[in-house]
Amino acid sequence: MTTSTPPIQEHWLALLQENGYRVTGPRRSVVEIVANHHRALNPYQVFELARQRYPRLGLVTVYRTLEKLEALGLIERVHQPHGCHAYLPAAVGHQHLLLCQGCGNAEYFSGDDLDDLIGRIAARTGYQIKEHWLQLFGLCTACRAGAQ
């Protein structure tokens, strides 16, 4: 958990319910962890954290819950140099990720204007460009101050 986070998880649980899924103890624990974290977590990390809240939790339930949250568009998989099996609350609208290489903190940003660039590449290559991935890596303020 990172900070005092408002009930994002209540929203998620409501959405699960609206979509015909049941709200259970195990699911609550998983939702609470993922919804309030600012770091990409893989299934096992979610398991370990959520288990502290709901000790009887099984790893399989984590997988199944993540699957549902992803299907509802509430979380998304994050690609990083070492692995692409970690999840983060999904971006709202068109946003890109800024990841701290020190602490792993993840932040979304918008306002990328790649139209020029994309137009140029399209013209040069003949491709019709339909999507783009942009991700920035660096050090957050705290890690800049703290480390090296």
Place this chain on the structure above:
Amino acid sequence: MTTSTPPIQEHWLALLQENGYRVTGPRRSVVEIVANHHRALNPYQVFELARQRYPRLGLVTVYRTLEKLEALGLIERVHQPHGCHAYLPAAVGHQHLLLCQGCGNAEYFSGDDLDDLIGRIAARTGYQIKEHWLQLFGLCTACRAGAQ
């Protein structure tokens, strides 16, 4: 194999040799496939293709050869929506990928000027930005004409 490709593979084999590795039949077959393809291939795809050249090839050798080629910086892992276990000849210098969603063809491009954008995000977030990933997806000329 995509087109008539010059002996990139000879360069790779020479580099393997210079680095104390041996040049063998199985390795030749793997190098030839990966060096001359314009599509990201996963280990099993490499195996199937290279096996046509060297039928006694084992999948394990493919893994071990890819590992060495990656260590030498000759190939790199490509991240795509569905998986990040495919390899491509590495970019020379600072380049980014343009991938065709139709045929899977991969092309590098340079001339991305993200300095403005990155400066803006750095200022706004306080991050010191050290790296960026940019990848474009679209349809190549052939696929635009051919499909849908």
Place this chain on the structure above:
DNA sequence: CTATCTGCAAACCGTTTGCAGCGTT
């Protein structure tokens, strides 16, 4: 001639599936 490489089989590890009992609704 030696050290590396090879293919095979087995181990490994993250993920998925089958199932009987439990708990939401």
Place this chain on the structure above:
DNA sequence: AACGCTGCAAACGGTTTGCAGATAG
């Protein structure tokens, strides 16, 4: 009361490791 959800154990699939024989240098 019904059906979805749960945890366990077993299956699964891609990757890695151990090993004895083959082969590049």
